[in-house]
Amino acid sequence: MSPNLLDVENVNKIFARGGIISRSVNHAVNNVSFSLAADKPEVFTIIGESGSGKTTLAGMILNSAAPTSGRILFRGKDLHDVRSRRDRLEFMSHVQAVFQNPFDAFNPLKRVDRYLFSAAQTFTECRTTDKVEERVDDSLRKVGLSLAEIQGRYPHEMSGGQLQRVAIARALVPNPSLIVADEPVSMIDASLRMTVINLFKKLRDELGVSIIYITHDLATAYYISDRLIIMQEGRVVEGGDARTVLAAPQHPYSIKLREAVLSVEGAWRDEPITEAMPAVAS
Amino acid sequence: MITGHRTMATSHEIKALQTAPLLEVDCLKAYYKMQLFGVDREVRAVDDVSLKIDRNEIYGLAGESSSGKSSLIKTIAGAIRPPLRVVEGSVRFSFKDGERDIYKLSPQELSAIRWSHLSYIMQGSMSVLNPVRRIKHAFVDFALPHVNVKGADFTNLVERHLKRVHLDPAVLQAYPHELSGGMRQRVTIALATVCGPEFIIADEPTTALDVIVQKGVLLMLREIQQELKSSILFVTHDMAVHANLTDRLGIMYAGRLVEEGRTRDLFKRPLHPYTAHLISSLPRIGDEAPKKGLEGSPPSLADPPPGCRFHPRCPLSIDICRREAPPLVEILPGHRAACHVAQADPTRVEAVL
Ligand SMILES: Nc1ncnc2c1ncn2[C@@H]1O[C@H](COP(=O)(O)OP(=O)(O)OP(=O)(O)O)[C@@H](O)[C@H]1O
Ligand SMILES: Nc1ncnc2c1ncn2[C@@H]1O[C@H](COP(=O)(O)OP(=O)(O)O)[C@@H](O)[C@H]1O
Ligand code: SF4
Ligand SMILES: [Mg+2]
Ligand SMILES: [Mg+2]
Numbered sequence: 271m272s273p274n275l276l277d278v279e280n281v282n283k284i285f286a287r288g289g290i291i292s293r294s295v296n297h298a299v300n301n302v303s304f305s306l307a308a309d310k311p312e313v314f315t316i317i318g319e320s321g322s323g324k325t326t327l328a329g330m331i332l333n334s335a336a337p338t339s340g341r342i343l344f345r346g347k348d349l350h351d352v353r354s355r356r357d358r359l360e361f362m363s364h365v366q367a368v369f370q371n372p373f374d375a376f377n378p379l380k381r382v383d384r385y386l387f388s389a390a391q392t393f394t395e396c397r398t399t400d401k402v403e404e405r406v407d408d409s410l411r412k413v414g415l416s417l418a419e420i421q422g423r424y425p426h427e428m429s430g431g432q433l434q435r436v437a438i439a440r441a442l443v444p445n446p447s448l449i450v451a452d453e454p455v456s457m458i459d460a461s462l463r464m465t466v467i468n469l470f471k472k473l474r475d476e477l478g479v480s481i482i483y484i485t486h487d488l489a490t491a492y493y494i495s496d497r498l499i500i501m502q503e504g505r506v507v508e509g510g511d512a513r514t515v516l517a518a519p520q521h522p523y524s525i526k527l528r529e530a531v532l533s534v535e536g537a538w539r540d541e542p543i544t545e546a547m548p549a550v551a552s
Numbered sequence: 553m554i555t556g557h558r559t560m561a562t563s564h565e566i567k568a569l570q571t572a573p574l575l576e577v578d579c580l581k582a583y584y585k586m587q588l589f590g591v592d593r594e595v596r597a598v599d600d601v602s603l604k605i606d607r608n609e610i611y612g613l614a615g616e617s618s619s620g621k622s623s624l625i626k627t628i629a630g631a632i633r634p635p636l637r638v639v640e641g642s643v644r645f646s647f648k649d650g651e652r653d654i655y656k657l658s659p660q661e662l663s664a665i666r667w668s669h670l671s672y673i674m675q676g677s678m679s680v681l682n683p684v685r686r687i688k689h690a691f692v693d694f695a696l697p698h699v700n701v702k703g704a705d706f707t708n709l710v711e712r713h714l715k716r717v718h719l720d721p722a723v724l725q726a727y728p729h730e731l732s733g734g735m736r737q738r739v740t741i742a743l744a745t746v747c748g749p750e751f752i753i754a755d756e757p758t759t760a761l762d763v764i765v766q767k768g769v770l771l772m773l774r775e776i777q778q779e780l781k782s783s784i785l786f787v788t789h790d791m792a793v794h795a796n797l798t799d800r801l802g803i804m805y806a807g808r809l810v811e812e813g814r815t816r817d818l819f820k821r822p823l824h825p826y827t828a829h830l831i832s833s834l835p836r837i838g839d840e841a842p843k844k845g846l847e848g849s850p851p852s853l854a855d856p857p858p859g860c861r862f863h864p865r866c867p868l869s870i871d872i873c874r875r876e877a878p879p880l881v882e883i884l885p886g887h888r889a890a891c892h893v894a895q896a897d898p899t900r901v902e903a904v905l
Contacts, residue, residue, distance in 0.1 A: 465844075
């Protein structure tokens, strides 16, 4: 039997912290397990409250942080053993990331096209300037941009949505088999959001790319996810087929989440404030 | 006689001030002027925008990514840094203590009204919190110069305000990274409202938050707004947030305001094909219909299409659209749109839905 694309096995991440707000250790990711099959590309969605450990988990899957315990296998290989520069580059050409806040993901002093060029030079066979530019332009066009439009620009010279699309385009450059997208569409308009979401769908259906989609947006999650898990305080509280879970959530937290979704019919406009106010602490 | 006449004029002036909209933006043009590889390049991010916002009103702004929303907001807040330049137009506030024409103020006068009259929560605004300094320093830096209390009284004022936004005053001793995203965002909102500003500008203040925390933050913002009777200009891509929070909504496309009206009217009956598309592309839980983003590329603001800027992507476009830019005119009561087709027959826009 060929190995899975990804195995997350009993993964924990514990941060030691002595702050004012939390005095004890912080169990950011608590015993999380799931697998993505190699022969069945899918959109696997992670939903959860702010601070529930989604980004921390993504960081471990991307091998940029190590689990405190448990292990993560990519195509059967423990990420713990992906250490040498060569292995890391090889891993990164298969697994790409789109981060949460594009303003943080780009160095303000570095032109954004540099990121794309260096991705093309590092992860692809393109060597000549022409080939590199072609590859980069290709990726940019998939997200509604073009090289001509962004060439020579610095991050602060672009809008939030443009920058996020550049980040997605960069992730597409190496033709990865897994994309970990941490809230990739929260900064872009509703129409473009569907363009990107449909692009994920297309990557899955036509190119066999699997996608780990981290989001707060339950509606887009419903639209594209095959399976999903819901996290609260580091734990998976509910998981399974996306439509089933979102249509009829079972865990009290999932139910609360489902109920907090705002609708365009403007339901809570006249609701008293205190009732909907969540507890003060994080 | 003369005295009587004066008194009348003065009371007339006062009345005018009270009934005048709090914010009046008139024919505003703001461009980014740059040089790229020796060639001049002009990005017309805000291109002839006029709007009014009333006292005690929450005005929402949505629209395509890179259509100029953040640029518009920066020019309204007077936060203009090169290469951004105001080319034409004016931004006038009628504050309780007098009118202010933003572009006629000196930098000192401008910073005197920051935070106390006008506050601005920026996109990606976690950055106003310095990562290596405790939260209390942010309050000292931003708010202390604008209130006439010091020392323990100032601390009291801040603590009272934090409680008002449902935050434990202990956050003052914390560093930003020790707080969750929701708490940090509440801290930035607390900062922006502590001096009781009349006008609050918020650019995507809740995008990083989960739905539960987001709802809490929005309700809190509205509570504060109602208490202070201030106005809010609120930018977000989340149309459900607009539906729930804002009184009126403006839609931007390619540097222009293309539609504006009461939020409910826009959702119920959009008059611009772009707005209609935006609303129809919203996915919903339980809705199995495929949704599509707009075909074609977003227009370049350095070289926008002639005529109606939406015409290359508009399903309703007709001949005149390619030649003449449609003006933003009132088509239904309190409901403006910039579209030739809607102006002739508003019912035709329903075809896009
Ligand atoms: N400092 C700058 N220098 C040059 N161009 C800029 C600068 N800031 C923004 N722009 C350009 O101005 C246009 C409008 O950008 P703006 O940030 O106002 O968009 P936005 O509507 O807020 O978009 P988003 O919803 O994606 O945040 C874009 O084409 C952007 O690339
Ligand atoms: N580098 C770090 N050091 C200490 N604590 C951290 C670090 N990164 C994240 N955390 C904590 O771990 C928890 C989970 O955070 P995160 O993974 O960012 O959540 P999410 O992405 O779901 O909002 C939070 O309590 C956060 O404060
Ligand atoms: S003016 Fe013409 S092109 Fe522009 S939105 Fe209306 S119908 Fe479409
Ligand atoms: Mg996160
Ligand atoms: Mg913006």
